[in-house]
Amino acid sequence: MTFFSSSMAFPKKKLQGLVAATITPMTEHGEINYSVIGRYVDYLVEEQGVKSIFVNGTTGEGLSLSVSERRQVAEEWVTQGRNKLDQVVIHVGALSLKESQELARHAAEIGADGIAVLAPFFLKPGNTDVLINFLKEVAAAAPALPFYYYHIPALTGVKIRAEELLDRIQEKIPTFQGLKFSDTDLLDFGQCVDQNRQRQFALLFGVDEQLLSALVMGATGAVGSTYNYLGKKTNQMLEAFERKDFSSALNHQFCIQRFINFVFKLGFGVSQTKAIMTLVSGIPMGPPRPPLQKASREFIAAAEAKLKSLDFLSSTDLKDGSLESWS
Ligand SMILES: CC(=O)N[C@@H]([C@@H](O)[C@H](O)[C@H](O)CO)[C@@H](O)CC(=O)C(=O)O
Numbered sequence: 001m002t003f004f005s006s007s008m009a010f011p012k013k014k015l016q017g018l019v020a021a022t023i024t025p026m027t028e029h030g031e032i033n034y035s036v037i038g039r040y041v042d043y044l045v046e047e048q049g050v051k052s053i054f055v056n057g058t059t060g061e062g063l064s065l066s067v068s069e070r071r072q073v074a075e076e077w078v079t080q081g082r083n084k085l086d087q088v089v090i091h092v093g094a095l096s097l098k099e100s101q102e103l104a105r106h107a108a109e110i111g112a113d114g115i116a117v118l119a120p121f122f123l124k125p126g127n128t129d130v131l132i133n134f135l136k137e138v139a140a141a142a143p144a145l146p147f148y149y150y151h152i153p154a155l156t157g158v159k160i161r162a163e164e165l166l167d168r169i170q171e172k173i174p175t176f177q178g179l180k181f182s183d184t185d186l187l188d189f190g191q192c193v194d195q196n197r198q199r200q201f202a203l204l205f206g207v208d209e210q211l212l213s214a215l216v217m218g219a220t221g222a223v224g225s226t227y228n229y230l231g232k233k234t235n236q237m238l239e240a241f242e243r244k245d246f247s248s249a250l251n252h253q254f255c256i257q258r259f260i261n262f263v264f265k266l267g268f269g270v271s272q273t274k275a276i277m278t279l280v281s282g283i284p285m286g287p288p289r290p291p292l293q294k295a296s297r298e299f300i301a302a303a304e305a306k307l308k309s310l311d312f313l314s315s316t317d318l319k320d321g322s323l324e325s326w327s
Pocket residue numbers: 021022054056057058059060182206207208209223224225226260
């Protein structure tokens with residue numbers, strides 16, 4: 001899956017376009033349901049036009065899985081995605097440096113296209129250099145894999161600005177390839193773009209409801225949870241933006257916002273993402289892992305009605321994901 005340029009031992013295939021932050025499907029008993037991952041890959045590619053994935057991140061409940069589960073999930077996505085997906089990036093961040101390194105080595109062994117790491121969020125790095133040194137140790141465990149920093153300050157509580165990190169990380173981590181920027185601070189994001197004049201790094205935006213603003217600012221791609229089921233719609237927005245039809249792009253973004261705003265008011269997170277994906281794709285995603293709780297029937301009914309009213313879902317699209325099968 002990876003291209004090597006002749007002058008460098010380092011893979012340079014750019015991660016771009018929409019990247020789905022994959023859900024980890026589970027059985028009703030809370031075990032990982034590996035059996036549906038093949039179908040999930042086909043769904044992303046054929047129905048949503050999404051050809052790259054970000055595995056074991058926030059949406060994938062990566063930090064709620066054991067190391068052995070994370071390895072198996074990564075392996076299944078790489079295996080099922082072979083010759084179908086453009087890029088499979090594995091999130092290998094963990095509180096333990098050793099675990100993170102093990103996962104990074106494993107990602108390299110199985111032929112993943114890149115790794116991403118978030119800031120350790122319990123005993124936190126106190127400043128930018130300390131954070132970069134931690135990331136460097138992980139990156140060094142997979143010296144041939146592109147490395148991405150996963151910036152998600154609202155969840156990690158690590159408020160180090162991405163533009164400061166970008167400024168210093170390049171000389172410390174030779175495999176550094178870019179950022180996944182999951183924050184609404186467009187000043188910080190804009191300053192990252194401003195520094196990236198040669199466009200050598202991938203600057204991937206991670207707030208789906210604000211993607212158009214980030215595209216204007218210079219995002220080179222996007223990673224998010226809604227691309228699992230709104231990938232087709234978001235791709236239409238990207239196409240409109242590409243052809244400089246900003247009024248259509250804005251209409252698409254507003255339509256996506258109407259849905260996200262609606263579910264936000266009901267309470268939206270990984271559990272609800274699992275339920276919506278089950279509903280839209282017909283592929284059972286199962287419950288989340290505790291402490292997260294399964295989305296309620298009321299949430300599903302309301303989300304289903306909204307998806308239909310926005311034309312994101314027709315009655316004929318509903319398969320076994322419909323509310324009738326929701327227990
Ligand atoms: C906090 C959070 O889960 N953010 C999502 C967004 O895609 C988010 O679900 C979306 O913008 C709706 O708010 C992604 O940035 C997370 C992500 O890419 C991941 O699962 O690793």
